[in-house]
Amino acid sequence: MTDDFSGPRRRLTLRDVSEACGVSEMTVSRVLRDRGDVSAPTRDRVLEAAKRLGYVPNKIAGALASQRVNLVTVVIPSLSNMVFPEVLGGISAALEETGLQPVVGVSHYAAEREEAVLYEMLSWRPSGVILAGLEHTEAARRMLENAGIPVVEIMDVDGAAIDSVIGISHRRAGREMADAIVAAGYRRVGFLGSMMPDDHRARKRLEGFEEGLAAAGVEIAATEFYSGGSALAKGRQMTQAILARDPGLDFLYYSNDMIGAGGLLHCLEAGLDVPNTIGLAGFNGLEILEGLPRRLATMDACRREIGERAAQIVAGRSPSGLVGAERVELSPVLQLGDTIRRHGRD
Amino acid sequence: MTDDFSGPRRRLTLRDVSEACGVSEMTVSRVLRDRGDVSAPTRDRVLEAAKRLGYVPNKIAGALASQRVNLVTVVIPSLSNMVFPEVLGGISAALEETGLQPVVGVSHYAAEREEAVLYEMLSWRPSGVILAGLEHTEAARRMLENAGIPVVEIMDVDGAAIDSVIGISHRRAGREMADAIVAAGYRRVGFLGSMMPDDHRARKRLEGFEEGLAAAGVEIAATEFYSGGSALAKGRQMTQAILARDPGLDFLYYSNDMIGAGGLLHCLEAGLDVPNTIGLAGFNGLEILEGLPRRLATMDACRREIGERAAQIVAGRSPSGLVGAERVELSPVLQLGDTIRRHGRD
DNA sequence: GTGAAAGCGCTAACAT
DNA sequence: ATGTTAGCGCTTTCAC
Numbered sequence: 001m002t003d004d005f006s007g008p009r010r011r012l013t014l015r016d017v018s019e020a021c022g023v024s025e026m027t028v029s030r031v032l033r034d035r036g037d038v039s040a041p042t043r044d045r046v047l048e049a050a051k052r053l054g055y056v057p058n059k060i061a062g063a064l065a066s067q068r069v070n071l072v073t074v075v076i077p078s079l080s081n082m083v084f085p086e087v088l089g090g091i092s093a094a095l096e097e098t099g100l101q102p103v104v105g106v107s108h109y110a111a112e113r114e115e116a117v118l119y120e121m122l123s124w125r126p127s128g129v130i131l132a133g134l135e136h137t138e139a140a141r142r143m144l145e146n147a148g149i150p151v152v153e154i155m156d157v158d159g160a161a162i163d164s165v166i167g168i169s170h171r172r173a174g175r176e177m178a179d180a181i182v183a184a185g186y187r188r189v190g191f192l193g194s195m196m197p198d199d200h201r202a203r204k205r206l207e208g209f210e211e212g213l214a215a216a217g218v219e220i221a222a223t224e225f226y227s228g229g230s231a232l233a234k235g236r237q238m239t240q241a242i243l244a245r246d247p248g249l250d251f252l253y254y255s256n257d258m259i260g261a262g263g264l265l266h267c268l269e270a271g272l273d274v275p276n277t278i279g280l281a282g283f284n285g286l287e288i289l290e291g292l293p294r295r296l297a298t299m300d301a302c303r304r305e306i307g308e309r310a311a312q313i314v315a316g317r318s319p320s321g322l323v324g325a326e327r328v329e330l331s332p333v334l335q336l337g338d339t340i341r342r343h344g345r346d
Numbered sequence: 347m348t349d350d351f352s353g354p355r356r357r358l359t360l361r362d363v364s365e366a367c368g369v370s371e372m373t374v375s376r377v378l379r380d381r382g383d384v385s386a387p388t389r390d391r392v393l394e395a396a397k398r399l400g401y402v403p404n405k406i407a408g409a410l411a412s413q414r415v416n417l418v419t420v421v422i423p424s425l426s427n428m429v430f431p432e433v434l435g436g437i438s439a440a441l442e443e444t445g446l447q448p449v450v451g452v453s454h455y456a457a458e459r460e461e462a463v464l465y466e467m468l469s470w471r472p473s474g475v476i477l478a479g480l481e482h483t484e485a486a487r488r489m490l491e492n493a494g495i496p497v498v499e500i501m502d503v504d505g506a507a508i509d510s511v512i513g514i515s516h517r518r519a520g521r522e523m524a525d526a527i528v529a530a531g532y533r534r535v536g537f538l539g540s541m542m543p544d545d546h547r548a549r550k551r552l553e554g555f556e557e558g559l560a561a562a563g564v565e566i567a568a569t570e571f572y573s574g575g576s577a578l579a580k581g582r583q584m585t586q587a588i589l590a591r592d593p594g595l596d597f598l599y600y601s602n603d604m605i606g607a608g609g610l611l612h613c614l615e616a617g618l619d620v621p622n623t624i625g626l627a628g629f630n631g632l633e634i635l636e637g638l639p640r641r642l643a644t645m646d647a648c649r650r651e652i653g654e655r656a657a658q659i660v661a662g663r664s665p666s667g668l669v670g671a672e673r674v675e676l677s678p679v680l681q682l683g684d685t686i687r688r689h690g691r692d
Numbered sequence: 693g694t695g696a697a698a699g700c701g702c703t704a705a706c707a708t
Numbered sequence: 709a710t711g712t713t714a715g716c717g718c719t720t721t722c723a724c
Contacts, residue, residue: 011471011494013701024711029703037709054492059469060409061701064716068703069406079431088425092452101466104450106438120447123405125357146400148357232637262637269639288634291578291608293615359717370695375719383693407717410700414719 012055021049032057063125072314073121074102075131077109077199081256083284083303084132087154090307091130098315100127107132109198115140122147128314134159135200152310155301156201157329166309166328170201171208173299173332177253177281178212180297180334184341186251186279188221189213192238192263193255195225202255205283209253222246226259235262240270250278257282257289260296264339268293280339285332295337302330358401367395378403409471418660419467420448421477423455423545427602429630429649430478433500436653437476444661446473453478455544461486468493474660480505481546498656501647502547503675512655512674516547517554519645519678523599523627524558526680530687532597532625534567535559538584538609539601541571548601551629555599568592572605581608586616596624603628603635606642610685614639626685631678641683648676
């Protein structure tokens, strides 16, 4: 053997396949993309040669020539909050049969970071963008407006959209939870959440919640915030802390199910009578709640459906048949579970 | 106003910026990439024009011309198993300062799907590939070998690698857990896992576990498998089921922490004496364990470190200073927690 | 320090 | 049914 480096030094091109099977580059291209009429024998020869050589097409060149890119940019705040992987699941599923591929970027709940990620991703000229929330930097909004592609803002509908929106009203979600709590007769209500000034959806839920309480003349009696660490453990600690400070609380509203689950575990261990002495509720409808000792009251954020429908809009297959900007508000259903009592005090 | 459509109909090109500021395309390109010497005044004019127009460079053209792509392909089995988002976190963090960007694909634990995803992603000519596990289709292996870029297989070291590997030995992890269980005096051991023939790491842990037990003359007394649904709830149900079938079991080994957590909740509610009557262990070292009533015994899979180091290898910044293929086996530490008793029966 | 020409690997559009 | 030509928007290379 005279040459140990006889393997592919240079990545193969169409030309290599073309030469290997004696068919023009153009025809090879047609076969590989399954476009135009190619005779069966030619087609077979091309396919055989491409496979034998291990040819992988260069989408960069293809995209530049065709001005088409089968990529959909998805920008979400986080991957460790299970909510977003679930949205992604919906997006992937809906994109499956369309030939479009999601490409994910993460903003870590920071608008500046989101802008940077968007800039980076838009420079690959994707066919569409799906991003969480309605709050973006001015520059990001301009970029998206000028991109000339479908833009779908997801999860939240409380605000002005760039193009299409699909989500729920977190303000309403908070308000409805407050209504249910008041109706059940709870009066000394605590709120526990994460310390994330840029989690606009959590903020809106809190605002709606306060509105709802206010309508019944109730005010939040105590609050507790956390950052970092295991949400389940934090939920426990915060609950212990808030109850130590204010033992008179008869309801705890958590900004997400994970800390709510921690709170539930704490209350049960502390021997508190849930939901009679104290009621609890979270938000999201996370799967994990199903394995808990009691079903925590919650409100489903419709994550999967939001992902699916956003993808359909980008793919131009929205069931609505609309082509222009769509605006869809989903209505999350309150699930009382076992942690809100079923009748008021009266 | 005579023209409502005066906005950018066509995406801006270098030429547009060039014309807007009276500087050649070439110089504009230099400024935007921060390469080569450009006088300060020229640079400012270019930057100003680019910003004013809202120019976003076309990376497709750039990549084609320069033959360089700052993308790193990452293929993982799933996003809903929290393990993988954590690996991703490590990868992103390590790639942060390198100018490289991770692009994620999901295989759903199916080798065929992995092959398809790889083909799709390799056609964008990334600078490197990180993928989970050592088991791939023949075609996938060939593609990776021929790609001429760094390939890092992660999570598992039990098998033959294509290029670099970084992970733990799941076989060893299983064996060490078995040793600890036997040493603690448990003898009637049950195994509970997911029904995923293609989860090779879980399979290897089980094999190593059986080996370890066998060395002490112990055999697995009962098994229980699940698929789909909430892992926490499934863990509960499976535990109840396996104990109903075989009440004599004194230890339950779960293939992951989530079902283990469910099992723990079940045992505590059932009033079983953990860890004396029955011991429990999971696998992964998930954060969620911190909030549970007891600390479940587990073994950390070093997810974050694996991600970080894989990224360093791809970026050519491995602390080892090596340039060729690396092979790194991390050693997970057994954490007994509160669910394995501390001394044997003797 | 700046510009002009060539070409990256593919596909659209037009032959044949 | 197959081939030819031009060019996608950039960067490389070389000239000035």
